[in-house]
Each structure stands twice: as C-alpha cells, then as structure tokens.
Amino acid sequence: MLKVAKFGGSSVAGAEQFRKVRAIVEADDSRRIVVISAAGKRSGDDHKLTDLLYLIHAHLTYGVSCDEILQTVEQRLTDIRDELGIPVDISSDLAAFRRRLSKDTSVDEIVSRGEYFTAKLMASYLGYAFVDAADCVFFALDGTLDRETTDAAIAEALERCGRIVIPGFYGRLPTGRLRVMSRGGSDITGAIAAAAVNADVYENWTDVSGILMADPRIVRDPAPISKITFAELRELAYMGASVLHEESVQPVKDKGIPLNIRNTNRPQDPGTMIVESADEPESGERFITGIAGRKNFTIMTVYKHGMVSSQSLRQALEIFDRYHVAVEHITLGLDSFALVSSTAALGDAVYDVIAEIRKLCRPDDVELREDIAMVSAVGRKMSSRPGVSGRLFQALGNEGVNIRTIAQGADELAITVGVENDQYEKAIRVLYESFCAE
Ligand code: ASP
Numbered sequence: 535m536l537k538v539a540k541f542g543g544s545s546v547a548g549a550e551q552f553r554k555v556r557a558i559v560e561a562d563d564s565r566r567i568v569v570i571s572a573a574g575k576r577s578g579d580d581h582k583l584t585d586l587l588y589l590i591h592a593h594l595t596y597g598v599s600c601d602e603i604l605q606t607v608e609q610r611l612t613d614i615r616d617e618l619g620i621p622v623d624i625s626s627d628l629a630a631f632r633r634r635l636s637k638d639t640s641v642d643e644i645v646s647r648g649e650y651f652t653a654k655l656m657a658s659y660l661g662y663a664f665v666d667a668a669d670c671v672f673f674a675l676d677g678t679l680d681r682e683t684t685d686a687a688i689a690e691a692l693e694r695c696g697r698i699v700i701p702g703f704y705g706r707l708p709t710g711r712l713r714v715m716s717r718g719g720s721d722i723t724g725a726i727a728a729a730a731v732n733a734d735v736y737e738n739w740t741d742v743s744g745i746l747m748a749d750p751r752i753v754r755d756p757a758p759i760s761k762i763t764f765a766e767l768r769e770l771a772y773m774g775a776s777v778l779h780e781e782s783v784q785p786v787k788d789k790g791i792p793l794n795i796r797n798t799n800r801p802q803d804p805g806t807m808i809v810e811s812a813d814e815p816e817s818g819e820r821f822i823t824g825i826a827g828r829k830n831f832t833i834m835t836v837y838k839h840g841m842v843s844s845q846s847l848r849q850a851l852e853i854f855d856r857y858h859v860a861v862e863h864i865t866l867g868l869d870s871f872a873l874v875s876s877t878a879a880l881g882d883a884v885y886d887v888i889a890e891i892r893k894l895c896r897p898d899d900v901e902l903r904e905d906i907a908m909v910s911a912v913g914r915k916m917s918s919r920p921g922v923s924g925r926l927f928q929a930l931g932n933e934g935v936n937i938r939t940i941a942q943g944a945d946e947l948a949i950t951v952g953v954e955n956d957q958y959e960k961a962i963r964v965l966y967e968s969f970c971a972e
Pocket of ligand 1: 584721
C-alpha cells in the first residue's frame with residue numbers, strides 16, 4: 535500500500551499544525567510521499583507566506599524596501615523551527631535567498647520559496663528525505679508538464695530514499711528556471727506525484743472534513759459527501775462549488791487513483807472519497823450527491839413561429855460564438871429556443887448579439903430575462919430513476935420558488951433549474967432540506 539499525502543497551507547500554518555501532520559503521517563506507514571504547501575494563515579487576520587512573497591516581488595519591482603516583509607517571512611519559518619526544535623539549518627538558506635533578491639529576480643523564483651522552506655522544515659521534522667521540486671517536477675518549454683521525466687524522477691527519488699517530502703506548487707523549466715503553477719497548485723503536485731508512483735490513494739489534507747453537500751454560507755452545517763465520482767465533482771465545480779480544480783484531479787483520474795479529501799484538524803473523519811465509478815445498491819433514499827449554483831445569468835429567448843428546422847438555433851449559436859460568449863444551457867420549444875449565459879460574459883455584447891440575431895434569424899421576437907440564478911442538483915443515483923425531477927420541482931413549487939427554466943443533461947447526472955436571483959438561496963435550502971438532510 536502506498537499513499538501520497540498532500541497537506542495544504544492551513545495544515546502547515548504553524549508549529550501546532552506541524553504536530554498534527556506528523557501524527558497523521560506516523561499513524562499510517564503507507565504515507566510515504568508527502569507534498570507540502572507554503573505555510574498559510576494561522577488566523578483570519580494572518581497572511582499566507584505565498585501572499586507575502588508576492589508582495590516582496592512587487593516591492594522589488596517598484597524599488598521599495600521589502601525588509602519588513604522579508605523579516606516576517608523569516609520569522610514565521612524560524613518560529614516553527616525553534617518551537618519544534620527542528621534540526622535543519624534554514625538560516626543560511628534564508629540568508630542566501632535574501633542576498634539573491636534583486637529587482638531582476640523572477641516572481642516564480644521568489645514565490646516558490648514558500649513551499650521550498652516549509653517543506654524543508656517538514657521533511658526534517660518527519661525524518662523524511664527532502665526532494666526539491668526543481669529536481670523532480672519538470673515542465674516543457676511551453677509550460678506544460680513533462681510527464682515522462684517527472685514520473686521517472688519522482689519514482690526514482692522514492693525508490694532511492696524510501697520516504698520523501700516534495701514541496702508543491704512549482705517545478706523546473708528546461709532552461710533551469712523555476713516555474714510556479716496556478717494558485718493552489720500544490721494540489722496539482724500531489725496528484726502528479728500520486729500518478730507517478732501509481733499510489734493506491736491520493737490524500738488531500740485540508741481544513742474541512744471533505745466536500746460539503748451545499749455551500750455552508752447558505753445551508754447551516756451541511757453534511758460532507760462521503761463518496762462522489764469524478765464526473766459528479768466536475769458538475770459541482772462547474773456550477774460554482776469550491777472544490778478541487780480540474781487540473782489537480784486529472785492525473786489521478788487518468789490512472790483511476792481514488793482521491794480522499796481529509797481534515798488535518800479532525801483526522802478521525804473519513805472525509806470525501808472521489809472515485810472513478812461507484813458501484814452501490816440502487817436503493818438508498820438519497821439520490822442527490824450535492825447542490826451547487828451560481829447567480830447572474832441571462833436567458834435570451836428567441837421566438838419564431840414554425841421554427842421547426844434547427845437553422846435559427848445554429849445561427850444564434852454561431853453569433854454567440856463570434857462574440858466569445860459561452861452558452862451554458864439551451865432549451866428548445868416548438869416555436870422558440872432559449873440560450874442561457876452568464877450576464878457578465880454577455881456584457882455589452884448583448885445588444886450586438888440581439889441585433890445580429892434579428893438580422894440573421896428574422897425572429898418574431900427576442901426576449902431577455904436577467905437576474906437568473908442556476909441551481910444544480912447533482913447525483914449519479916438520479917440516472918434511470920423515474921420521478922426524481924418531479925419530486926425536485928414539487929419541493930421547489932411547494933415553497934414558492936418559481937422555476938424559469940429547466941435543463942438536464944442526457945447523462946442524467948444533474949438537473950439544473952433557473953430561478954430568480956433573489957430566490958437562489960431559498961432554492962438551495964429547499965433542495966438541501968428536502969433531499970439531503972438526514
Ligand atoms: N502556496 C500556493 C498558494 O497559496 C500554492 C498552494 O498553496 O497550493 O496558492
């Protein structure tokens with residue numbers, strides 16, 4: 535059994551969190567690759583190391599002294615070292631970093647040091663070998679990951695050292711320069727490492743006990759999802775749930791490696807298991823895995839009597855495409871069709887789009903309805919189960935939520951309804967209370 539455990543910024547924010555990480559790693563002998571983010575916030579008014587490092591870069595660029603921020607960064611790291619008595623000499627490393635800094639130092643070089651130093655401390659604290667991401671995560675010149683070289687380097691490092699800590703978030707280009715990934719990129723490093731060694735599980739340790747069934751700002755204490763498929767996760771993410779970034783699940787998804795989201799502060803919780811496919815009995819009352827949604831959509835309805843042929847729809851889609859406006863949902867009537875897109879994406883192009891539709895499609899009328907929220911109930915168990923949509927609509931109707939539009943994909947993985955923006959929170963609460971709450 536081999537597990538890759540990635541710990542996010544809040545899990546390594548200070549000495550207390552380091553202790554929890556060590557207890558977790560020591561509790562399971564198979565956690566042999568550990569991927570570490572930069573120390574994050576210890577409290578609401580604290581700062582992430584990465585943010586401070588970006589600030590340092592900005593100060594250097596504009597020729598403003600960054601001494602104070604540098605001092606804060608160094609203090610954060612040496613405090614962890616001293617409180618835990620970690621026998622690693624990061625002081626000379628930090629001093630060398632300080633000397634190297636100039637206005638020409640690349641932003642990637644600077645911000646990658648958050649992960650570098652935090653992981654160095656953690657490696658020593660765990661008694662694992664530190665393997666610099668510059669020596670095992672490689673990018674091609676176009677910035678894409680060089681999968682083959684990376685896989686080989688990580689596998690080789692594990693083989694050679696037995697137990698390793700890798701800093702997340704960055705890697706090396708063929709030119710030798712460092713390159714950072716998008717924000718939150720340590721998740722990607724963890725997935726890359728898990729895929730490289732064909733791990734049995736990729737554990738992503740964070741500060742919540744898994745993916746929640748609904749937004750906790752809307753529903754009080756929503757239950758965590760115990761099992762979800764990658765496809766369902768994609769639907770939820772697309773509809774606005776703050777879950778893992780697509781890029782950070784792809785490497786493990788490709789290899790069929792399950793991804794387990796866990797809480798560093800509550801290691802006893804099983805978290806959420808994300809799997810390729812979930813075989814389970816057909817029965818079971820819950821058919822919704824999660825609920826997500828977004829506000830501020832516009833529905834454009836085009837009426838044309840006797841429209842029967844799809845020509846007008848095709849023309850309208852081409853017009854949207856020309857203005858780079860993504861159409862997120864389409865509904866078709868006999869003499870009309872409606873296109874749903876985000877109001878922000880339509881922007882001022884909306885007038886030109888309508889003008890062109892009038893010119894090309896010669897509709898009887900075009901109607902615009904703004905301030906629409908789209909709410910999706912996602913669940914693999916909805917598929918081939920009769921009566922599900924009826925129950926959803928009835929629950930919403932009973933509570934006075936007016937449904938403006940309905941969409942369901944052919945895969946029956948999600949049912950999406952359009953409601954007024956000001957009924958958005960209510961719609962989510964009604965769906966949660968009717969179908970998700972215990
Ligand atoms: N430290 C980086 C960030 O704050 C990457 C990460 O935490 O995954 O975005």
